Amino acid sequence: MPRLSNLRVWVRPVAVLLLLPVLPALAASLFHPVSVSWSPAKLAPGEVTLEDVLKWENILWVDARSQTSFDAGHVSGAMRLTETEWEAGLPPLLDVWQPDQKIVVYCASISCQSSHKVAKRIRNEVGLPEVYVLKRGWEVLKQGMVSLEGADIP
Amino acid sequence: MKLKKSAVFVLRIGIGALFLYAGVIKAWSPDDFLKDVLSYQLLPYSVAVMTVWYLPYLEILCGLSLMLGRQLKESLLVLAGLMAVFLMAIAISWARDLDITCGCFGGSGEANYPWLIFRDLLIGMGLFLIWRMDALADRNHP
Numbered sequence: 001m002p003r004l005s006n007l008r009v010w011v012r013p014v015a016v017l018l019l020l021p022v023l024p025a026l027a028a029s030l031f032h033p034v035s036v037s038w039s040p041a042k043l044a045p046g047e048v049t050l051e052d053v054l055k056w057e058n059i060l061w062v063d064a065r066s067q068t069s070f071d072a073g074h075v076s077g078a079m080r081l082t083e084t085e086w087e088a089g090l091p092p093l094l095d096v097w098q099p100d101q102k103i104v105v106y107c108a109s110i111s112c113q114s115s116h117k118v119a120k121r122i123r124n125e126v127g128l129p130e131v132y133v134l135k136r137g138w139e140v141l142k143q144g145m146v147s148l149e150g151a152d153i154p
Numbered sequence: 155m156k157l158k159k160s161a162v163f164v165l166r167i168g169i170g171a172l173f174l175y176a177g178v179i180k181a182w183s184p185d186d187f188l189k190d191v192l193s194y195q196l197l198p199y200s201v202a203v204m205t206v207w208y209l210p211y212l213e214i215l216c217g218l219s220l221m222l223g224r225q226l227k228e229s230l231l232v233l234a235g236l237m238a239v240f241l242m243a244i245a246i247s248w249a250r251d252l253d254i255t256c257g258c259f260g261g262s263g264e265a266n267y268p269w270l271i272f273r274d275l276l277i278g279m280g281l282f283l284i285w286r287m288d289a290l291a292d293r294n295h296p
Contacts, residue, residue, distance in 0.1 A: 013228045021211035029207040040199040
């Protein structure tokens, strides 16, 4: 067997191995029954943009991020609710929620999933009708279009 | 000697099956895997989509190679590289206190960072052991 340090011997077979999955990957990207968008612009079901939310009047903000992130900065009056602290976080949220309020859940950015999970649980387990996920979450909120509070908020 | 051979065989089948399973489950639901990849916040969207289509088939191929004992060394090298990348991604996400879903074996709940790192190190160690024992076998029976 050639030594590992003899790189030239390894480059070709490793490159072949790395190239082999390209064909099935291409085929899957074309024919897989589950399609994946190549552009992140589309809104997922239940998602809203900050532009939409700014038009609404009665909103209850729900922060689905970690305690550290919440303490550093959050939307003024937001309630914190995460999947791991669901039992502790849900009752206070239901105490302040009013029937005519829309709930908007946010997490850190476009790629975090906790806001979707929390929103889904509020819809399915609590049965509240108007629960939305803010697209891009804190990433867009920190630009200051809504009132913020927290340790890192000037 | 026989014991060593059996140990290599068991490790090969075990780790190979693990990667085969990981690849199949990702290939099955590319949309879920995309969410997991994006949650690491390391790749631009288009690169994440390419990863979602490519990585599962690489894992399937390497898993099969390991199980069948074909192109063994090359597969071990590729998988070791993958484990190094996964470990770095997990460590970076931990340092950034990100809310990731590992995506390693399909999406699941919030990531338990120490466990993920421990598990990946364990798999890496398994790969290294296969390499070492296979090299020893080669030396004894060239």
